[in-house]
Amino acid sequence: MARAFTPKVLxxxxxxxxxxxxxxxxxxxxxxxxxxxxxxxxxxANELLAACGKLSxxxxxxxxxxxALEDGKPVPTHFREEFRTRGPSxxxxxxxxxx
Amino acid sequence: xxxxNEFDKDFIQTRxxxxxSQVERRVDGSLTEDEFKPLRLMNGLxxxxxxxxxxVAIPYGTLNSQKMHVLADVADKWDKGYGxxxxxxxxxYNWPKLKDVPDMLQALADVEMHAIQTSGNCIRNVTxxxxxxxxxxxxxxxxxxxxxxxxxxxxxxxxxFLGRKFKFAVTGSETDRAVIKAHDVGIxxxxxxxxxxxxxxxxxxxxxxxxxxxxxLREFLPREDLLPYSEAIMQVYNALGRxxxxxxxxxxxxVHENGIDKIRELVEERFIIQRxxxxxxxxxxxxxxxxxxxxxxxxxxxxxxxxxxLSSDPIFRSFADTxxxxxxxxxxxxxxxxxxxxxxxxxxxxxxxMRVMAxxxxxxxHDELRISHEQNVILPHVHKSHIPAIHAKLREHGLATxxxxxISDIIACPGMDYCxxxxxxxxxIAQQIATRFDELKLEHDIGELKIKISGCINACGHHHxxxxxxxxxxxxxxxSYQITxxxxxxxxxxxxxxxxxxxxxxxxxxxxxxxxxxxxEVRDSKNETFLETYRRLGSAPFKAALYPETRVAAE
Numbered sequence: 001m002a003r004a005f006t007p008k009v010l011x012x013x014x015x016x017x018x019x020x021x022x023x024x025x026x027x028x029x030x031x032x033x034x035x036x037x038x039x040x041x042x043x044x045a046n047e048l049l050a051a052c053g054k055l056s057x058x059x060x061x062x063x064x065x066x067x068a069l070e071d072g073k074p075v076p077t078h079f080r081e082e083f084r085t086r087g088p089s090x091x092x093x094x095x096x097x098x099x
Numbered sequence: 100x101x102x103x104n105e106f107d108k109d110f111i112q113t114r115x116x117x118x119x120s121q122v123e124r125r126v127d128g129s130l131t132e133d134e135f136k137p138l139r140l141m142n143g144l145x146x147x148x149x150x151x152x153x154x155v156a157i158p159y160g161t162l163n164s165q166k167m168h169v170l171a172d173v174a175d176k177w178d179k180g181y182g183x184x185x186x187x188x189x190x191x192y193n194w195p196k197l198k199d200v201p202d203m204l205q206a207l208a209d210v211e212m213h214a215i216q217t218s219g220n221c222i223r224n225v226t227x228x229x230x231x232x233x234x235x236x237x238x239x240x241x242x243x244x245x246x247x248x249x250x251x252x253x254x255x256x257x258x259x260f261l262g263r264k265f266k267f268a269v270t271g272s273e274t275d276r277a278v279i280k281a282h283d284v285g286i287x288x289x290x291x292x293x294x295x296x297x298x299x300x301x302x303x304x305x306x307x308x309x310x311x312x313x314x315x316l317r318e319f320l321p322r323e324d325l326l327p328y329s330e331a332i333m334q335v336y337n338a339l340g341r342x343x344x345x346x347x348x349x350x351x352x353x354v355h356e357n358g359i360d361k362i363r364e365l366v367e368e369r370f371i372i373q374r375x376x377x378x379x380x381x382x383x384x385x386x387x388x389x390x391x392x393x394x395x396x397x398x399x400x401x402x403x404x405x406x407x408x409l410s411s412d413p414i415f416r417s418f419a420d421t422x423x424x425x426x427x428x429x430x431x432x433x434x435x436x437x438x439x440x441x442x443x444x445x446x447x448x449x450x451x452x453m454r455v456m457a458x459x460x461x462x463x464x465h466d467e468l469r470i471s472h473e474q475n476v477i478l479p480h481v482h483k484s485h486i487p488a489i490h491a492k493l494r495e496h497g498l499a500t501x502x503x504x505x506i507s508d509i510i511a512c513p514g515m516d517y518c519x520x521x522x523x524x525x526x527x528i529a530q531q532i533a534t535r536f537d538e539l540k541l542e543h544d545i546g547e548l549k550i551k552i553s554g555c556i557n558a559c560g561h562h563h564x565x566x567x568x569x570x571x572x573x574x575x576x577x578x579s580y581q582i583t584x585x586x587x588x589x590x591x592x593x594x595x596x597x598x599x600x601x602x603x604x605x606x607x608x609x610x611x612x613x614x615x616x617x618x619x620e621v622r623d624s625k626n627e628t629f630l631e632t633y634r635r636l637g638s639a640p641f642k643a644a645l646y647p648e649t650r651v652a653a654e
Contacts, residue, residue: 056128087149093179
């Protein structure tokens with residue numbers, strides 16, 4: 001039996017800078033996970049992912065990452081995705097230092 | 100120090116131009132990511148968790164001050180002001196922008212450095228003993244051999260599309276500081292009964308998913324046969340190695356599945372044919388290479404300043420006890436600079452620290468630096484009279500930590516703080532262990548102990564050959580750390596034994612503390628190292644310390 005669909009966000013890295021980005025509710029790509037579009041519909045999620053093929057000049061490595069809703073905002077459910085929202089944990093640098 | 104010939108220079112410069120054009124075509128949309136990815140990987144450029152990562156080769160870990168200065172400049176100009184030295188004697192930059200990478204490679208190429216063959220299914224950067232050319236126990240400096248292998252393997256058309264990556268390591272001593280038994284091919288310079296210098300060749304070592312200790316393929320290979328013999332090994336691997344499953348594609352599996360005797364027979368058959376193709380030009384080349392690695396002009400001066408500091412300064416004495424090693428010239432020492440100050444990221448050096456080390460090498464150490472697979476920096480040739488001045492300068496820059504070979508001198512891969520393949524973090528575990536044992540002031544009492552941490556099964560952190568190995572895994576969405584005991588990366592190489600169930604991120608450091616507590620309790624004297632105690636008593640007392648609840652349940 002196919003695994004039941006769980007909510008997702010669409011994420012990738014920017015081609016030029018390599019920064020982690022998320023597809024937002026406004027239809028653009030943002031660096032904050034808070035502003036990511038929370039995808040609960042499997043068909044829509046897969047269509048958005050497929051459309052990334054046309055954005056190859058802008059982004060790289062797009063995929064759907066598991067997320068949950070907390071206080072109305074999407075949050076990562078896996079620690080790997082949580083690290084991607086802020087940067088390395090060995091000391092304060094990377095994305096967390098730039099925000 | 101070896102300097103590129105015209106052919107090498109031209110090759111590296113041309114490669115930068117090619118890559119610049121490839122990046123331009125990727126950016127303007129002429130190349131898709133699928134088309135571009137193999138090209139960027141051939142030039143050491145990965146896409147990691149948070150950003151791109153550029154891996155730059157430091158062949159056999161050897162640098163001079165000029166190259167170290169450029170590594171620092173690259174870190175400042177195009178990255179975040181630091182670099183990460185790796186277990187393969189490379190340096191990694193964690194934050195380059197795609198459009199800047201051609202400029203970074205150009206700056207490196209201008210001082211004869213590059214990122215070629217630091218990725219992909221080819222023969223990778225050839226590594227060597229970080230004390231080479233200086234170690235007292237050395238038969239011969241292994242770097243000319245490593246350089247010959249580098250030249251032979253660079254862009255070798257027959258070996259550009261192997262089943263999997265392929266790693267050579269070379270040592271010139273019986274004492275193995277280059278972990279040759281955990282490499283696809285390990286080469287040891289040896290002398291035969293007639294006093295002739297040649298090579299002992301091992302094959303099929305490797306860590307990762309299926310750890311194996313290399314097996315002896317040839318006890319003594321005459322020097323002039325090195326390249327045809329290596330070529331024969333590669334051809335047998337290329338023909339016989341599996342390509343159906345990437346986890347079964349390394350030569351260790353080929354050796355395991357076919358048996359060392361069969362592999363030897365096939366290699367010897369190919370070798371007879373290959374030898375005909377080498378007309379001796381490689382040995383002419385080897386003579387020139389060897390001349391470029393001649394020993395420096397040693398200084399002949401009194402060592403009084405060193406002796407005085409040793410008797411009057413306890414901090415210097417502590418540094419000397421752990422960070423100095425015997426040099427072949429009795430007036431000299433090998434100075435290991437720890438880039439693992441307690442709580443810091445193992446292997447990271449700031450651009451300022453790189454410049455300090457470069458300037459010290461230039462002023463006091465015959466302009467030579469080495470990067471060790473243990474992620475430290477070495478000044479291989481230092482007259483003893485200069486060591487107090489070096490130590491004072493290192494102290495000013497957070498580089499004088501006296502912990503080489505001790506519990507805080509931990510190898511840790513980048514793990515999930517940077518790496519896209521990682522299944523758990525490794526750096527923070529290393530930071531916490533180092534900080535904890537520094538607080539306990541037990542480090543020097545514990546003595547020699549090698550902890551090695553990997554953030555995934557690929558084992559870049561060499562955890563299988565750590566006296567204590569730690570492997571970070573993702574267990575149902577939670578970081579979990581498995582401990583192995585009794586591993587050894589030396590000439591007595593051994594794969595560590597798994598101790599039992601894993602520990603969570605918060606449990607792992609207390610578990611290591613219990614393990615060390617048990618060692619201090621059961622060792623027969625202060626002189627018995629952790630590894631010796633483990634070999635004498637087996638794993639039982641250590642498992643009991645790690646899993647006290649199991650003991651209670653059994654009682």
